[in-house]
Amino acid sequence: MSDSENKSIKALKKTWRQFSSALYIIFIIFSVVALLQNLIPHNFYSSLFINNPVVDSFTGALLGSISFGNPIGSYLIGGELVKEGISIVAITAFLLAWVTVGIIQLPVEIHYFGKKFAFVRNTVSFFASIVLAILINLIIHLW
Amino acid sequence: MVDNNNISSERNKKRGKGKVSTLLSLLMIFVYAVIYFADNKLFIESANTLWKMILQFAPYLFLIFLLMFLSELLITPEKAKKIFGNKSGIKALAVTSVVGILSVGPVYVWFPLLHDLKRHGITNKLITVFMYNRAVKLQIFPVMVFYFGLKFTIVFTIMLIIFSFFVGEIVGRLTPEEIKGAKPGQASTNTKENNF
Structure with a gap:
């Protein structure tokens, strides 16, 4: 067996070991x-907003942080919430936090990158989602 | 010289983590078994959702495995340092952003690969930039345009990419070194033994 074949087999074995653990x-x-997707009712989200842009953007970011699933889900919920009159700043914070903050996946993130990184990244991303939501909507208003 | 005590302690840690994963998997099977008897409808709905999720992400899992294998095979610490290291800041940010935007599947599926790259020298800053840019979803752009309009979608996307650099910078500064033997911007000099 050549050196390159040996190297490939070794890499394959190592990758499988890492991957099976990830599975x-x-x-x-x-x-x-x-x-949780089947436990939480669909109208759960709209009942949490109080029509105050500041409080709602915080609530939006908080909800996005504890939510999970494909981001398309956040667009669908966000779209429905906009129709119900929830402020777009709150929805933007919700959309951003949905993808950038992950409370549900926090144990996995800690497992791979350590407590400090996971907590710092999620905390910074949480507050960034609120700031960014305000900035995005400010730009849209000025545009 | 390699510190044998450190390696032994790392291996024990890995074994511990492996046991935790197995225990948690068994716990979830137990929870589903309890739900099966307590609320059969919820069990069927949850099992269906779980099955759909597995089917939906199976191709991505294959892709991740392929990328992990290629990373293991082709990326040497020197090459990774060249692409992701501190010296090639702008290039590294650009590459990481593009890969983050194009990446598919749930973020935690990417954790093993990112962890592997971290052992090869990728910084916390770049890992954060990657994760943040994952919020840009080109494949479901039309859905966002449908719900929020084109103007919102464009501003949202551009601002998100720009902001990812700031968030990455902050996280990078607050977490200068996370994993032993893999200093930010510096290839690991420790053993390449996996950490799972």
């Missing part, structure tokens, strides 16, 4: 997400 974690996350 456990993915299975756990999927199981939690699937369960």
Whole structure:
């Protein structure tokens, strides 16, 4: 067997070892997400906003942080909330936090990158989603 | 000289993490078993959702495996340092942003690959930039335009990419070194043994 073949087999074995370990974690996350998606009613989100842009953007970011699933889900919920009169700043914070902050996946993030990184990244992303939501809507108003 | 005590302690940590993963998996199976008897409808709905999610993300998992394999095979610490290291700041930011935007599937599916790249020298700043840019979803752009309009979608996307650099910078400064042996911008000099 040549050196390059040996190297490939070694890399394949190592990758499989890492990947099979990751599969456990993915299975756990999927199981939690699937369960919660069926437990939380669809009108749960709209009941939490009070029509105050500042408080609502914080609430939006908070909701986005604890939400999960494909981002298309956030667009659908966000779109419905806009129709119900919830401020677009709050919805923007919600959309941003949905993808950039992950409370549900925090244990997995800690597992791979350590507590400090996971907490700092999520905290910074949380506040960034509020600031960015305000900035985005300011630009849209000025445009 | 390699510190044998450190390696042994790292291995014990990995074994511990592996046990936790197995225990959590068993716990989830137990939770589903309890729900099966307590609320059969919820069990069927959740099991269906779980199955759909697995089917939906199976191709992405294959892609991740392929990328992890290629990374293991082709990316040497020197090459990774060249692409992601501090010296090539703007180039690294651009590459990371594009890869983040184009990446598919849930972010946690990417964690093993990012962790692997971290061992090869990728910084916390770049990991953050990658994760932040994942909020840009080109594949579901039309849905966003449909709900929020083209103007909102364009501003949202551009601002998000710009902001990812600031968030990355802040996180990078607050977490200068996270994993032992893999200093930011510096390839790991430690063993390449996996950390899972």
